[in-house]
Amino acid sequence: QVQLVESGGGSVQTGGSLRLSCAVSGYTSSMYTMGWFRQASGKKREGVAVIYTGDGSAHYADSVKGRFTISQDNAKNTLYLQMNSLRSEDTAMYYCAARSLRLGWVLNPDLYNYWGQGIQVTVSS
Numbered sequence: 001q002v003q004l005v006e007s008g009g010g011s012v013q014t015g016g017s018l019r020l021s022c023a024v025s026g027y028t029s030s031m032y033t034m035g036w037f038r039q040a041s042g043k044k045r046e047g048v049a050v051i052y053t054g055d056g057s058a059h060y061a062d063s064v065k066g067r068f069t070i071s072q073d074n075a076k077n078t079l080y081l082q083m084n085s086l087r088s089e090d091t092a093m094y095y096c097a098a099r100s101l102r103l104g105w106v107l108n109p110d111l112y113n114y115w116g117q118g119i120q121v122t123v124s125s
């Protein structure tokens with residue numbers, strides 16, 4: 001089992017920054033990728049950024065490229081998402097997730113079997 005707990009959300013103005021953290025515990029050595037997903041009101045959950053736990057390489061949704069950065073601190077068992085130049089369309093519930101499956105599109109939320117409880121990010125002008 002893997003447990004994920006997000007923190008760092010909140011409200012920010014357009015153009016501002018936030019850093020999300022995800023504390024990871026449990027049997028994490030079997031996880032292939034970990035990442036951040038979001039779900040805006042009335043919309044489907046979508047992948048934002050994912051990191052391969054083995055080599056630390058990352059993959060981003062086109063909508064956040066150049067603005068968001070995913071990183072991991074293995075010593076602290078923590079996953080981060082640095083969000084800069086925030087826009088109103090970034091407003092959503094953000095979830096940390098992990099998977100052991102090694103097939104399929106890394107940003108597909110249906111392939112992730114461990115999830116945090118979610119944290120709200122609100123961007124307003």
